[in-house]
């Protein structure tokens with residue numbers, strides 16, 4: 001099938017909800033992807049923070065192949081050894097006691113919302129249901145997660161939205177307090193807003209919020225779908241903010257490419273999910289949890305996380321040159337290997353396309369941020385290669401901006 005045939009068939013048979021770039025990949029290896037015509041790309045997107053160990057990592061491939069040859073699926077009516085093992089790995093390396101598995105980030109957040117409501121209603125009374133989330137957040141596209149995501153472009157056309165959500169200003173404790181009512185049961189946030197533009201919450205704000213939640217018997221939920229599983233240089237981002245949430249959600253990097261999500265909580269909270277209260281057919285099945293075990297066994301190692309911290313700091317430093325070179329580049333922000341280049345003009349999309357033409361895959365986040373999410377196995381030499389392409393793309397963009405200004 002040629003590219004032209006593929007694009008035309010995709011257009012005919014697939015719903016038009018994705019704005020796809022005109023490329024298809026045939027295979028991946030480590031930090032690199034190869035398209036149908038054999039062109040090589042350096043992948044600094046990791047499938048949007050998913051393939052942290054790179055493409056076709058031998059340990060994950062072996063775990064999947066072995067599990068597929070034995071037992072692909074078995075329902076949660078039975079015990080699933082790989083699921084139990086992955087839960088144990090997550091619990092032993094976090095501050096939570098129990099895990100629930102599902103199939104995506106949105107579904108993990110649905111699980112967290114249901115868990116918070118049920119815990120609060122059984123513990124404090126039936127009026128407890130409201131969840132405070134933050135402007136510019138992204139929690140997913142299902143109805144609960146969408147109501148938690150107060151950006152018009154995601155919500156438009158889907159009314160009526162799930163009730164019971166209120167939205168505060170990021171970093172503004174007074175706006176959280178102003179939304180508090182007798183019905184408030186939880187506050188939910190991404191420690192670094194990913195889709196919103198790689199915007200970290202300040203540590204002092206999170207600490208103040210943690211204390212306020214405890215004082216008001218409000219649960220604190222961290223959506224670590226994008227920041228979890230080593231992306232920021234610790235296994236979970238919360239471990240760097242000096243706060244422990246009551247509930248945490250994971251997905252993306254948890255299985256290096258298989259569809260998996262998870263909700264983690266203290267036993268005091270998770271005990272309200274008694275048999276029959278929540279569930280999903282595929283959640284935590286043998287195949288995806290075998291991949292999850294293989295992934296987390298590598299990512300949790302201190303030397304691996306140290307590598308993420310070092311390469312992240314190196315990348316952030318190297319990107320600073322862009323801020324120094326162009327007055328329309330505002331700042332570099334992020335933690336570990338989630339970094340954003342914030343631009344003042346609406347040119348993030350153009351920069352991403354320029355990079356793609358030169359064989360580098362990066363992403364847009366929010367209205368004006370170029371987001372960089374290399375695989376966590378990335379080496380300094382590959383970072384240099386990527387940064388050099390970025391510098392060329394920014395230089396071209398600067399020329400385009402200058403010539404537009406003189407017209």
Ligand SMILES: Cc1ncc(COP(=O)(O)O)c(C=O)c1O
Pocket residue numbers: 048104105106107109138139140141190194195223224225226227251252
């Ligand atoms: C922080 C966060 N939460 C939730 C989601 C939704 O995850 P999924 O696309 O797997 O449903 C995403 C996806 O980008 C995310 O970044």
